[in-house]
Amino acid sequence: MARWDPGTADRLRKAALELYAEHGYDAVTITQIAERAGITRRSYFRYFPDKREVLFAGAEQLPPAVAEAVLAAEEGESPLRTVLAALADVGTRITQVVDPSPERRAIIAATPELRERERSKAAAITTAIREALEQRGTRPELAKPAAQVATIVFGDAFDRWIDAAGKRDFPACLETAAATLREACR
Numbered sequence: 001m002a003r004w005d006p007g008t009a010d011r012l013r014k015a016a017l018e019l020y021a022e023h024g025y026d027a028v029t030i031t032q033i034a035e036r037a038g039i040t041r042r043s044y045f046r047y048f049p050d051k052r053e054v055l056f057a058g059a060e061q062l063p064p065a066v067a068e069a070v071l072a073a074e075e076g077e078s079p080l081r082t083v084l085a086a087l088a089d090v091g092t093r094i095t096q097v098v099d100p101s102p103e104r105r106a107i108i109a110a111t112p113e114l115r116e117r118e119r120s121k122a123a124a125i126t127t128a129i130r131e132a133l134e135q136r137g138t139r140p141e142l143a144k145p146a147a148q149v150a151t152i153v154f155g156d157a158f159d160r161w162i163d164a165a166g167k168r169d170f171p172a173c174l175e176t177a178a179a180t181l182r183e184a185c186r
Contacts, residue, residue: 125154129146
C-alpha cells in the first residue's frame, strides 16, 4: 500500500486493536502493528509517536473542544447544566467519528499504562472545563466540583454509548448518566 494512503491511520488502529486483543498490549510491538497494517515500522511513526497513542489519537483535541463549547454555551444555567449541555454537543461530534469499540475499552481496562493515559485524558478535560467555567465568571469553588462531576458523567455517558453499540445517541446517554448521578445523590 502507498504510504500516503488516507486509510493508513485507520488500518493501524484496527491492526493494533486486533493484536492487543490477541496477545495483550505489553506483548505487541510497533513492528507487528505496522506489518499487520501493511506498512513499515518507520512509516508507523508518521502516524503515531508510540504504540499507546494509536488508541488515543486525537484525544489532545478534546479538552480545547470542550472548553470552547462551555465558553459558547448560553448564559443563565447553573455551572453543571452549562457544562452538560456543552458535553452533549461535543459528545455528539465525537461519536460521529469514533467507533464504539468495546474491545478498545477492554484493552485499556486491562493495561495499567493505558488506564493511566485514560486518567490523564480525563484530568485534562476536567481542567479545561474548570478553566472555561472560571472564564465565564463561575467562582472557583463552584467551577472545580462542577468540572469534576461533569467529567465523570461524560465518561459514564461514553461507556453507555459504547454499551449500546452506537445505537443510542450521545445526548440520551449523557442524560441517563446525569439522571443516575442525581438518583445516587438522593
